[in-house]
Amino acid sequence: MIHILKIKGTDKIPDFVQIRDNNLSLKAYFRADQVDRGLKKNNINDPEGKIKKAIMDSDFGKIFKFEEDE
Numbered sequence: 001m002i003h004i005l006k007i008k009g010t011d012k013i014p015d016f017v018q019i020r021d022n023n024l025s026l027k028a029y030f031r032a033d034q035v036d037r038g039l040k041k042n043n044i045n046d047p048e049g050k051i052k053k054a055i056m057d058s059d060f061g062k063i064f065k066f067e068e069d070e
Helices: 032-041 050-055
Strands: 002-007 015-020 028-029 063-066
Touching: 002 050, 015 032, 028 032, 032 050, 050 063
Parallel strands: none
Antiparallel strands: 002 015, 002 063, 015 028
């Protein structure tokens, strides 16, 4: 399981995404408008696009628990 957090930016700071593991250790941190690049850069395999869809569908400021075997 991974935890996905979307952080709303400000006028000068863009929106960001955090991906954390079961222990809430940070695994990836990237801009919300560069999801494909962020997943690739952090070696997160998402061939079916399920993680990307979960990121896009989740609300800002909420923790979304993503089961990788869904």
